[in-house]
Amino acid sequence: MKAIRYIIAVIIGYAAFVISALLLFKFSGIKPHDDPTLSVMLLTIVFGLVFSFLGGVLAQLISNAGNLWPNYILATILAGFATFSMLQSSGNHYSQIAAIFLFSQASLVGGWVLVRRKIEP
Numbered sequence: 001m002k003a004i005r006y007i008i009a010v011i012i013g014y015a016a017f018v019i020s021a022l023l024l025f026k027f028s029g030i031k032p033h034d035d036p037t038l039s040v041m042l043l044t045i046v047f048g049l050v051f052s053f054l055g056g057v058l059a060q061l062i063s064n065a066g067n068l069w070p071n072y073i074l075a076t077i078l079a080g081f082a083t084f085s086m087l088q089s090s091g092n093h094y095s096q097i098a099a100i101f102l103f104s105q106a107s108l109v110g111g112w113v114l115v116r117r118k119i120e121p
Contacts, residue, residue, distance in 0.1 A: 006063050006070050013059030013074045013107065020051035021095075033091030045098050052078065052103035056110025066118060071111030075104040 024047050025032050030040055056071050063070040082099035089096075 009059045009063035009070045010074050013055035017052050017055040035092050048103045049106045052106040053110040056107035060111040060114040068111050071108045074107045078104040
């Protein structure tokens with residue numbers, strides 16, 4: 001039962017990140033593989049950081065693990081899919097690079113914040 005809960009937690013955490021990114025690109029008109037302006041790059045990175053952090057929080061809340069294993073899995077999936085996307089697509093790869101080096105880490109921080117709050121008296 002614990003494994004199923006972890007799997008669901010990771011799927012929902014990942015979905016929160018992916019759906020937010022799809023909505024950002026769709027409604028803002030940003031093309032993710034075009035050469036971005038600095039403001040587009042910053043907006044995309046800040047948005048990705050916020051929603052990957054929230055994905056990490058969701059994964060931790062749903063799994064109720066008390067440890068970072070669901071977040072490690074989530075971070076690995078985020079970085080893995082970003083790497084795959086980067087290798088399979090052409091154009092600018094700033095968003096995939098940010099996902100590999102920033103967003104995956106933000107999902108760990110999201111989980112860490114909750115785990116730390118549970119441990120502190």
